[in-house]
Amino acid sequence: MANGITPTEPSMHFSPDLITPSLPVPHHATATPIFQSSSFLFDSYAQIADVFAGRSDRYIYSRGDNPTVSELEALIARLEGTESARGFSSGMAAICGAVMPFVTAGDRIVTVEHIYSDAFRLFETVLKRFGVSVTYVDGRDTQALIDALPGAKLVYLESPTSWTFRLQDVAAVGEAARRLGVISVIDNSWATPIFQTPAALGIDLIVHAASKYLSGHSDTLGGLVAGPKALIGKIDHEATHLYGGRMSPVDAFLILRGMRTLELRMQAHRDSGLYLARRLADHSLVTAVHHPGLLVERPKGLTGFGGLFAFDLADGVDVEGFCNALRVVRIGVSWGGPESLMVPGQAACGLAGAANSFRRFGVSPRTIRLAVGLEPVAVLEQDVLNAISSAQRAAA
Ligand SMILES: Cc1ncc(COP(=O)(O)O)c(C=O)c1O
Known part of the structure; x- marks a missing residue:
């Protein structure tokens, strides 16, 4: 290493998908094009009727899906080892997308002390206004986290936490949450899938503030949620279509470009x-x-x-x-x-x-x-x- 440090762990995984597009690209371009189109055309009544009825997965409208955004979603899903993913306009929009569709008045979520300050504000102000209660636990205490899970709807982790960089035992919490039927979510922006793949540790939904390391150049905002099709389907129905804070094609392009390095x-x-x-x-x-x-x-x-x-x-x-x-x-x-x-x-x-x-x-x-x-x-x-x-x- 140039600075004389021996890497702590030599097991980083390389993925060719990081470097070249995986979807068929017009004219065999090396980089994914920006499909800067809000709407997509149909040649006949039958085509649009098929899409509306869910019999075809053609693109319709970019608040739902867009080819450039799809390329990034497919890439993060492959890197995180999940079935699916959805892109949002910021990390906070992704956090809302991963949490809000799963909770309702009377529910309780569990999270850790020192989570990202605006995630904390979301929980303390918006969630509480809608009647969702929040339990904060010192995430270093694995047993305390697991003890807080029974009866909770969702557990939200951030390992390590913002500012204090405290870790959680992600695998132990993931296993307990699955056993108890609690949806588990983690903010993986700090480690990125290069250093941590929480789905392999039993976590359901992985959130990224793509504004950080994934894009890597301080020139864009974006967020991603990766997870199983069933949960992403619910997020899709509610957060992407109805909240509407979708990732734009230009932002997806910039994040894809950043991810090449x-x-x-x-x-x-x-x-x-x-x-x-x-x-x-x-x-x-x-x-x-x-x-x-x-x-x-x-x-x-x-x-x-x-x-x-x-x-x-x-x-x-x-x-x-x-x-x-x-x-x-x-x-x-x-x-x-x-x-x-x-x-x-x-x-x-x-x-x-x-x-x-x-x-x-x-x-x-x-x-x-x-x-x-x-x-x-x-x-x-x-x-x-x-x-x-x-x-x-x-x-x-
Ligand atoms: C750990 C963490 N998660 C999420 C976010 C939110 O990302 P965004 O600013 O893209 O909404 C941030 C932003 O600073 C962050 O530091």
Whole structure:
């Protein structure tokens, strides 16, 4: 490896589908074309009648299906090892699509502390308004998670969690949920199918914020849900057609283009992230590093790591001074692109509005979330270390 790290796990799977289109492409093009059409034509009454009656699967209207979006859906389903998948206009639209069609007033869902802040807001505001209750469990406690399942409709995991990067025993929860008839959902945006395939661990529905690593270039938003035909059928009927937050053909094209380099990019994010996490863990002015690769116990079912992690600055370092001293790492939300970005916990804790997950679950104002991009890792290391030492002086 260029930065001297030995990969933690050599078992990444390669899929030729990542590189070239799998569906027949007009004129044998190497890249999937953008089918920028809202509607599709029929030559006769019989054709449209057949489609309406479900006797033919021709394209009708792009809120239902579109060939460019279908190509991406087929690709993510193959990578995740599921029967089917559906594309949405953002990761949040995908989370809504994976959860809302399955719950009704009086139901209860189980989830983990420190889930993505807007998933938390969705559960706390919209779901609760519609009479769905939510149980939050420390996801590191597998038995507590399993004990919360009886009587629940759905369990929603995010392994690792946002900001604190806590893992769940995905296989144990998946098995228990299946035994108890509870639908299981996981946000797999951080690991991507390159490092974690939750369907193989017994999880029903896999959600992706494709805005992150899958697209990989910070130039688009998108979401995906992969799972068995029966569950995707229900999502299809309700979320894709009726909520209408469908992925556009251009976004599907951009995500497909990004995914052609997914495997290489994930190797770089993994190696640089782990290198910086280890370097910061040894730093006298860093009190904690939140990165699953630093756990003594080997994470189950996870064969590699995303480049997003967090660390806590010691009291002697001024958080604001640290942020302003960075020269290469930029201040900005989101992650998964080529540029390194950071968000200070101090600002996130001050997020306006109801249902602030940072305050609710106790994210430290001294936590810095760092999305390690694709710059040379030595440049990033220098930048972060310089910023720590200049902020130390500012605090002094
Ligand atoms: C872990 C995680 N899941 C889901 C989302 C939502 O994705 P989107 O911004 O595309 O709606 C995000 C966005 O930051 C995220 O960090």
